[in-house]
Amino acid sequence: MNRHRNSLGPDWVERAEPIEGVERIEAYFHGKAYAMHRHDTYAIGRTLAGVQSFNYRRERCDSLPGHTIVLHPDEPHDGQAGTREGFQYRMIYVQPSLFQDVLGGSALPFLEGGLTTDPRLSAATGALLQQMSHTLEPLEQNDALTELVHALAAITSTGKIAPVGDYRAARRAREFLHAHCSRTVALEELETATGRDRWSLSRDFRHFYGTSPYRYLTMRRLDAVRRMLLAGTALSHAAAAAGFADQSHMTRHFTRAFGMTPGAWQRVARG
Incomplete structure (x- = not known):
């Protein structure tokens, strides 16, 4: 399904077929998209149309078409349209464990400011930020992730930092x-x-x-909740099956992680 920017139209999120460790979406929002939240994955994306505004590390960022966004795991951020026309973007969410498969124990790359126009990163994200209708083959994804990690490490000089810890x-x-x-x-x-x-x-x-071990555990439970919600499972049943104490406990964690309630996420994801 190909969607196009629709000024002041309904918000929508289109999700690609997931491959282990990577989630790919394309979305359109007008007004407020996400409340302040944080998740344990890298969020790497590109604005396609409009002005994509977000608060990140106490600064307001405005991403324009062609900019590459790189948000570090567990860093709080929100999201909203910078103009009344709304914004459209593509984003990939990558588990840091896949970065470590390439880095082998080096520090995770951190891009100061969360925005860049560096052509190396733009080129390295090209394959991963294709249209949602394109299904990445496992080898294609692996090659693209390797290129992305190396590019981000080079841009942030992470490769020069000596590994520490076990x-x-x-x-x-x-x-x-x-x-x-x-x-x-x-x-x-x-x-x-x-x-x-x-x-x-x-x-x-x-x-x-x-992120911390407990946050990692919680996020894997929330991943399970999202899969169940997309399959039509009731909120209370999804919360129990994923290991949460009850639905309200799950909802609090869900909102903190994704910037919207489970019900709101379910409506947009199905839209």
């Missing part, structure tokens, strides 16, 4: 949390699974994956 322990923790995300995980379990004390592990996990 990457193997952090990776084992991520794998354990991923496998047990629908239940409560005790700190002692993570210590046993990784051979690392909880304080060092928490520091290393944030360094390599951009």
